[in-house]
Amino acid sequence: MSLSELTEQSTASGETNETDETSAAVGESVEKVDGWGLVTGNARYTDDIPTEDALEGRPLRSPHAHARIRSVDTEAAEAIDSVEAVLTHEDVPDKRFTRTGFPYPAPAPFDEHVLNETVRHVGEPVAAVAARSADAAERAIEAIDVDYEVLEHVLEPEEAMEPDAPTLHPEEYENPQENAVPERNIVCETRHEEGDVEAGFEQADAVVAGEYESQIVQHLPMEPNTTIAWIDDRERLVLRTTTQVSHICRDKIARAFGLNRTDVKVIKPRVGGGFGVRQDTVPNQFISAALALETGRKVRLKNSRKEDLHVSQTRHAQTVEVETGVREDGTITAMHVDITSNTGAYGCHASAVLSNAAHEPMSIYPTENRLFTGRAVYTNLTPGGAMRGYGAVQGTFGLESHIDEVADAIGMDPAEFRRRNVIEEGEESFEPAHSESKPVLESVGVTECLDRACTTVGWADGPDQPDDDRYQRGYGIALTMAKSGVPNSEYSRCSITLEDDGTLTVRIGVGDTGQGSETVMGQIAASVFGLDIESVHVKADDTDATPWDNGAYASSTTYISGNATEKAARDLAGKVRELAAEWHDTAPESVELADGDVSFPDGTSMTLGAFAAEAFEGVRGPKRRLIGTGEHFTALSPKPFAAQLAEVEVDTETGEFEVLRLVNAVDCGQALNPANVRGQIVGGAVMGLGQTLSETLPFDEDGQPDIRGLRDYEVMHAPDLPEIETEIVETYEPTGPYGAKSVGEVSILGPSPAVANAVDDAVGVRISELPITAASIWDGLQEGS
Amino acid sequence: MSQEKKSADSIHICINGERERLDIEPGETLMASLRRAGHYSVKNGCDEGVCGACNVILGEEGLTRSCLVPAASCDGDDVMTVEGLLDDDGRLHPLQEEFLERGAAQCGYCIPGVLLSAYDLLQRDTVPTEEAIADALSGNICRCTGYVQQIEAIQAAAERLPDAEPAAEGEH
Ligand code: FES
Ligand code: FES
Numbered sequence: 001m002s003l004s005e006l007t008e009q010s011t012a013s014g015e016t017n018e019t020d021e022t023s024a025a026v027g028e029s030v031e032k033v034d035g036w037g038l039v040t041g042n043a044r045y046t047d048d049i050p051t052e053d054a055l056e057g058r059p060l061r062s063p064h065a066h067a068r069i070r071s072v073d074t075e076a077a078e079a080i081d082s083v084e085a086v087l088t089h090e091d092v093p094d095k096r097f098t099r100t101g102f103p104y105p106a107p108a109p110f111d112e113h114v115l116n117e118t119v120r121h122v123g124e125p126v127a128a129v130a131a132r133s134a135d136a137a138e139r140a141i142e143a144i145d146v147d148y149e150v151l152e153h154v155l156e157p158e159e160a161m162e163p164d165a166p167t168l169h170p171e172e173y174e175n176p177q178e179n180a181v182p183e184r185n186i187v188c189e190t191r192h193e194e195g196d197v198e199a200g201f202e203q204a205d206a207v208v209a210g211e212y213e214s215q216i217v218q219h220l221p222m223e224p225n226t227t228i229a230w231i232d233d234r235e236r237l238v239l240r241t242t243t244q245v246s247h248i249c250r251d252k253i254a255r256a257f258g259l260n261r262t263d264v265k266v267i268k269p270r271v272g273g274g275f276g277v278r279q280d281t282v283p284n285q286f287i288s289a290a291l292a293l294e295t296g297r298k299v300r301l302k303n304s305r306k307e308d309l310h311v312s313q314t315r316h317a318q319t320v321e322v323e324t325g326v327r328e329d330g331t332i333t334a335m336h337v338d339i340t341s342n343t344g345a346y347g348c349h350a351s352a353v354l355s356n357a358a359h360e361p362m363s364i365y366p367t368e369n370r371l372f373t374g375r376a377v378y379t380n381l382t383p384g385g386a387m388r389g390y391g392a393v394q395g396t397f398g399l400e401s402h403i404d405e406v407a408d409a410i411g412m413d414p415a416e417f418r419r420r421n422v423i424e425e426g427e428e429s430f431e432p433a434h435s436e437s438k439p440v441l442e443s444v445g446v447t448e449c450l451d452r453a454c455t456t457v458g459w460a461d462g463p464d465q466p467d468d469d470r471y472q473r474g475y476g477i478a479l480t481m482a483k484s485g486v487p488n489s490e491y492s493r494c495s496i497t498l499e500d501d502g503t504l505t506v507r508i509g510v511g512d513t514g515q516g517s518e519t520v521m522g523q524i525a526a527s528v529f530g531l532d533i534e535s536v537h538v539k540a541d542d543t544d545a546t547p548w549d550n551g552a553y554a555s556s557t558t559y560i561s562g563n564a565t566e567k568a569a570r571d572l573a574g575k576v577r578e579l580a581a582e583w584h585d586t587a588p589e590s591v592e593l594a595d596g597d598v599s600f601p602d603g604t605s606m607t608l609g610a611f612a613a614e615a616f617e618g619v620r621g622p623k624r625r626l627i628g629t630g631e632h633f634t635a636l637s638p639k640p641f642a643a644q645l646a647e648v649e650v651d652t653e654t655g656e657f658e659v660l661r662l663v664n665a666v667d668c669g670q671a672l673n674p675a676n677v678r679g680q681i682v683g684g685a686v687m688g689l690g691q692t693l694s695e696t697l698p699f700d701e702d703g704q705p706d707i708r709g710l711r712d713y714e715v716m717h718a719p720d721l722p723e724i725e726t727e728i729v730e731t732y733e734p735t736g737p738y739g740a741k742s743v744g745e746v747s748i749l750g751p752s753p754a755v756a757n758a759v760d761d762a763v764g765v766r767i768s769e770l771p772i773t774a775a776s777i778w779d780g781l782q783e784g785s
Numbered sequence: 786m787s788q789e790k791k792s793a794d795s796i797h798i799c800i801n802g803e804r805e806r807l808d809i810e811p812g813e814t815l816m817a818s819l820r821r822a823g824h825y826s827v828k829n830g831c832d833e834g835v836c837g838a839c840n841v842i843l844g845e846e847g848l849t850r851s852c853l854v855p856a857a858s859c860d861g862d863d864v865m866t867v868e869g870l871l872d873d874d875g876r877l878h879p880l881q882e883e884f885l886e887r888g889a890a891q892c893g894y895c896i897p898g899v900l901l902s903a904y905d906l907l908q909r910d911t912v913p914t915e916e917a918i919a920d921a922l923s924g925n926i927c928r929c930t931g932y933v934q935q936i937e938a939i940q941a942a943a944e945r946l947p948d949a950e951p952a953a954e955g956e957h
Contacts, residue, residue: 002875031885038893039881041826041867045894048825222830222838222894222928272828272894273928305831514892514929675888679930683891686931710835710926718922718932 025523026738029675030533032519034270034512043270046226046242047302054228055084057291057301058137059125059283060144061311065153065380065703066166068118072127073145082132083140085294089115089126092290096173097256099286099313100348101245101279101386102489103550104255109187109347110174114256114286118151120168120345121382122703123311125283130291130299153703157319157342157377160185168345168378177351185378187343187350192359192433193371200334200369204325208406212320212398213769214752216342217695218309219387220715221513223272225284225312226302229292232265237292240267241285244274244511245551250543252281253289266543274513274552275687276386277312280348309713310705313385314697316353316376317342320398324406325369330420332367332406337399339374341391344383350376353384355432357391361399361749363429363639364446364479365421370430380703388684389748390554392482393691400478400753401768404760414757415454415477422446422479429481429639437487438635443741445667445731446479446641452665452727453477453643462761463647470652473660476757477645480749483637484733484742485556492556492564493547493631496525496572500616500625502596502609503535506568510540510561511551515744516676520558521565523672524737528569529608530595547629555640555742558672562737563632572628580611583620638733640741642666644685644750646722648758650765655778657762659689659722659755664747667729670739674728681726681747688751690716693771796860800824801869809856815841816851819866826867826897827851830926837925840898841866848905850924867897870904879945880904883938891929899925903939911948915940 037043074086092114100108115125127144131137152166159165161184169182177188201207227241237259243249246268254264271278284301291299303311318341325334337358343350358372387393407417423429423446428439454477457463463473494508506525510517518538526536539545549561576598577588584591584600592599599605606614615624647661664681671677694714698706707713732739756767765780795808800819809818816839819827830838834853842865843849870878880903883889890896899922906913906921913921918939922932 029888032888032890034893035885035890036877038890038896039867039877039884039900040871041897043893044825045828047829050823220926220928222828222836222892222926224830270893272830273892275928305833305836514894516888516891673888675934679888679891679934682931682933683929684931686933687928709833710831711833715926715928716931717926718919718936719916721919721932724931724933 054300055130062119067148070147076143077140153380187347195369197371219275219277221273227288229288230298244278271513315387316384318394322402334369344381353391357395360392396749397752443731449643449665453645474762478750478753482746484559494568509546509549567630646754668743669733669741684747688748818856879942889934
């Protein structure tokens with residue numbers, strides 16, 4: 001807005017808050033509330049503030065995959081002019097924690113310090129410095145002399161579980177997970193059976209088994225992890241940082257350093273992507289806090305892109321084994337999924353990712369007899385974390401590849417086989433045994449997704465084959481399911497103020513890292529009053545200003561925070577009605593709120609703005625500035641579904657292949673903002689294609705990350721895209737805000753198995769290891785011929 | 786001349802039409818000195834010339850990754866950042882409007898660089914095909930959007946720009 005525009009507008013209408021064309025109604029693709037800043041370059045991310053006065057922080061990183069630090073000599077570093085602090089493991093609190101972004105106590109072992117005496121992966125911080133210039137900080141890092149006792153390291157879970165393998169966490173820790181055997185590097189071991197799987201296999205006409213491997217990939221949000229930390233004028237610790245969970249970050253930092261929650265504030269400015277990596281409180285944040293506390297000064301710590309690629313929590317590499325018993329008629333009689341998950345050096349998401357990896361994909365096929373067994377194992381690699389899909393990418397690759405193999409074994413069309421077994425409304429999802437979640441699903445559009453995707457491509461006819469039969473095309477399909485928050489864990493609270501011109505200030509601690517959460521909260525609040533989106537301001541970027549919200553987390557925002565926002569708006573609407581009724585001597589229920597107006601039974605009405613102004617002027621009684629609040633906590637986690645269908649073309653002489661088309665039919669309940677929903681679907685699908693086709697973070701035998709930087713990490717670029725179609729298959733989730741479920745993760749799950757299945761359809765080669773390469777198809781072709 | 790440039794601790798450049806003096810540190814990239822001077826729309830996504838977040842339009846060079854250019858070599862140059870897309874009254878460029886309209890910006894971190902790649906393309910090609918647009922974005926990494934809505938927005942903006950040829954019959 002400009003002064004001249006404002007002047008013109010107020011002369012014309014005498015009002016400042018009326019905009020004509022914009023609508024906030026849920027279901028409309030309103031522009032993002034932060035959109036103007038994003039397209040003009042005015043959006044301010046963590047490092048986009050002047051920091052001339054800040055010290056430069058730098059970590060010293062371990063060159064070894066596993067080593068005990070005998071001693072650290074920091075004298076030479078401290079002697080460098082302009083070095084203000086040098087910290088080692090001796091200077092940080094002794095109490096261990098988990099970086100994982102669950103609220104305390106979290107389903108994860110407390111197995112790390114801010115700086116550890118034993119380092120367990122290459123790149124783990126050993127020491128940290130703060131200096132008045134970047135150059136001095138770097139010289140100081142080089143001047144630190146560390147005496148390492150290099151220990152034997154282990155990179156593969158199978159080897160790590162051997163009796164003679166080195167133990168990564170020999171000292172006892174708090175909060176061990178289910179069946180942990182730390183001396184054998186087992187973070188947790190789980191078994192969840194329903195029915196009788198043995199008996200189920202006996203009833204089968206065929207039992208099909210397969211093994212599927214997925215690789216380590218990185219989230220790679222475009223803004224590297226960055227923190228600016230300082231002590232404010234009330235001696236509080238402030239972090240301006242790349243987080244998607246500001247309240248959890250505040251909590252973690254406060255606990256780690258023994259501070260009152262009120263003595264820590266976390267500012268989450270615009271954040272350049274997240275995808276889960278910012279769900280943890282990362283070493284960058286703990287170290288920045290430590291350096292600010294130590295020096296009393298402002299400290300800036302920005303990971304380089306290469307550091308972020310090497311040391312940010314990754315997606316877990318997993319081996320997924322599936323065994324399915326099936327009858328000739330296509331009935332699944334039993335299913336057993338066994339997963340070994342490589343959690344790397346720390347167990348932050350070991351057990352929750354493992355659990356999700358099986359429970360989500362297995363939910364799609366409710367069978368009486370099902371069993372999940374699995375284990376998560378420590379190794380000397382970068383820790384695995386929370387990445388979009390949260391285990392279900394790996395599990396879905398395994399299970400949905402396998403489902404095609406099962407269909408093949410009984411000679412049934414894979415789409416038809418899915419149709420016969422897929423979950424329906426009123427059936428129960430396969431929830432973790434310990435979960436208190438209510439498993440009955442009320443909105444299930446997966447069959448419609450399947451049908452829509454098949455119709456779109458003409459599944460029954462198969463793809464048009466090129467004239468030259470050297471090139472073969474195939475179709476492959478995969479069904480996916482995700483969640484809408486962690487049941488009985490997520491909590492969100494929202495407060496909405498009716499300002500005296502009829503606009504709304506919504507305070508809610510959502511972690512918008514680009515998904516549009518703030519926009520959706522604004523739409524929900526505005527819709528309750530029939531206001532336009534420009535009449536709402538969403539404040540979400542500061543833990544001082546917002547009540548607790550878990551943040552961007554398990555696809556929870558639209559569902560959990562959205563419900564809290566709707567409740568707060570309805571609470572506020574109730575208060576408006578009450579006061580209005582008092583003025584007009586009528587019953588509150590008879591007062592209507594719609595289109596930004598307050599209407600009375602006698603046919604008169606006033607704008608919400610006029611109402612709010614009178615309320616605050618106190619013309620008709622005491623002054624009022626009405627505030628509504630709402631909170632949401634639930635045992636429910638409604639599931640979004642998708643069917644994703646890929647078409648590929650394979651060159652039978654070379655194994656080279658191309659994904660030509662990817663159709664995504666998605667059931668996310670009601671789409672509150674269709675353009676943003678489409679953005680989530682396409683963004684997830686393309687990230688999933690990256691994992692399928694090219695992305696990998698390799699390590700050499702010493703545990704060194706084997707890439708020099710971004711130039712070696714192959715993500716999807718615009719020219720690599722297949723034709724991508726999205727179809728929103730709307731259902732209505734009765735417990736969701738305006739019928740919505742989540743949509744952030746469901747479309748990243750399907751591309752890998754859909755492409756693998758399409759390759760098999762094209763040339764009869766089953767690829768069961770990611771990424772899918774021309775070389776692996778070539779090998780398969782050779783074996784087949 | 787070039788000797789002189791090397792030892793300079795400040796340069797003069799013209800940023801979005803405004804002459805400005807930039808202090809530079811030895812060996813500093815154009816990206817770093819622009820950012821230090823408060824031009825935060827120039828994003829550091831990798832500092833290794835791969836992601837395109839730091840794109841600027843640099844004098845005769847045109848579209849340039851400012852993290853690959855020594856600041857000292859830019860004395861006297863014209864530099865355009867995404868702020869230069871706004872018209873004199875501060876109104877959005879059609880590219881920016883279409884990005885907003887079509888949900889083509891999620892986190893926004895790649896957006897200044899993507900918009901400048903698009904702007905550069907439209908200078909050369911007023912009726913770009915989808916392939917030409919995708920190629921023009923080949924040097925930009927967007928981790929959020931999957932590019933599809935960005936490509937559509939660029940195409941829509943191209944159609945709105947004055948010298949775009951009227952679309953052929955039946956194309957819509
Ligand atoms: S920051 Fe220059 S290309 Fe990435
Ligand atoms: S919008 Fe986030 S990287 Fe492009």
